[in-house]
Amino acid sequence: MTDDPRPAQLRRMKAIALAMLLAMVAGFVLSHAMGNRGAWACVAAFCEAATVGALADWFAVVALFRRPLGLPIPHTAIIPRNKVRIADSLAAFVRDHFLEPQTLLARLEVFDPAAKLGEWLSRPEQSQRLAQMARGWALQALDLLDERAVRESIQRFVIARLRSWDAAATAGEVMGLLTADGRHQALLDEALTRLARYLDGEAVKRRASALIVKHARREWPKLVGTVNWIKPVEGIADSLAERIAHAMLDELNEILSQPRHPIRRDYERWLRDYVERLRGDPALAAQVERIKQNLIDHPSVQDYVRGLWDQIHAALRADLESTDGTLAGHLERSLAGLGQALGRDPALREAINQHVLGGAEKLALRLRGGVTDYIAQTVKGWDERHLVRQLELSVGRDLQYIRFNGTLVGGLIGLALHALIVFLDSA
Secondary structure (H helix, E strand, O other): OOOOOHHHHHHHHHHHHHHHHHHHHHHHHHHHHOOOOOHHHHHHHHHHHHHHHHHHHHHHHHHHHOOHHHOOOOOOOHHHHOHHHHHHHHHHHHHHHOOOHHHHHHHHHHHOHHHHHHHHHHOHHHHHHHHHHHHHHHHHHHHHOOHHHHHHHHHHHHHHHHHHOOHHHHHHHHHHHHHHHHHHHHHHHHHHHHHHHHHOOHHHHHHHHHHHHHHHHHHOHHHHHHHHHHOOHHHHHHHHHHHHHHHHHHHHHHHHHOOOOHHHHHHHHHHHHHHHHHHHOHHHHHHHHHHHHHHHHOHHHHHHHHOHHHHHHHHHHHHHHOOOOHHHHHHHHHHHHHHHHHHHOHHHHHHHHHHHHHHHHHHHHHHHHHHHHHHHHHHHHOOHHHHHHHHHHHHHHHHHHHHHHHHHHHHHHHHHHHHHHHHHHHO
16 A cells, blocks of 8 residues: 655645745845845845745645644634634535435436446446446355255245145146146146057057956966967957957047037036035045155155255356356346337336436435434534644645745735835936
């Protein structure tokens, strides 16, 4: 960290002003030593007036910060003696010129914050920079999270929501939606079609034939032995399995082709009754509730819920650590889209400006008194020497120019007065 250059600059300016004063005093003494005649009289007049001007301005500058030569001269050490008044005046100035609601709103209205925001976000590099900043903040937030506490909170939240969930009513509502507009009939058609394809498969027919032979040999061994003399029982079983399959396929096709088939009506009546039971049968609701609670208490479900945060955390971190991650890309596109929308939609800009102005007015009213008191109390609490030192370092270098000007202007005025006197004496 570099040293503050202001003390050295202030010392240099004070040294120059002092050197000018000493030079004027020396010129005054020398001119009187040389007889104070002719050109030396002009030098004496210039140096005398310049010395007075330099001393007067030195006194004025020093009197701002301290008592000149430590003497208790009235109206000196103006800043330290009036610290309280300065603090109150500074606080009132900030309050009236920066936190006065109407002034603040007028400046914000001219500034048109929504339009400026739209222009800023419309530049790709700005929306990208903002998205990357948000990505970094999110990563820092992840690092600050207490993973154990978050994991336990998620587990408590999920389990509590699952336990309070009315599974029977939800199942009834879902099944009610599925049965609306004949969707359940379409589901039945799909199930029957798949069953027909399954029954028409050769592998199914072979398994059915084998089961028939197995059952016949176990139940009617003598009959099977007798039939084998006429025709192999396996062939009979194959033929029977084929016939059964065809009979079932014919029945399925009949169900599929007839919207008012008895099986369809039975299916619809059963489904409707079951939906009504889910919605209003306490016994069935209790049965569903028991099943739900058993599932919730199962160790696998508990382990899964506990591991949710680990999965979420890992997925978030992986996405956020990638410069072209999904979240950052989505945020960047959203910000760019907002900038474009602000650029082409005056109504949106007006709405945002109104929100900003309303928020600024409320904030200004809320902070006005507090900020004013804070500024006043802070300045009043400063050490007087520290206050004087900081102000002198800030403006003291420029105040030395007053001493320079006082020396030169005083000398010129003295020279002008000497010339006037000489002119009047010779007239």
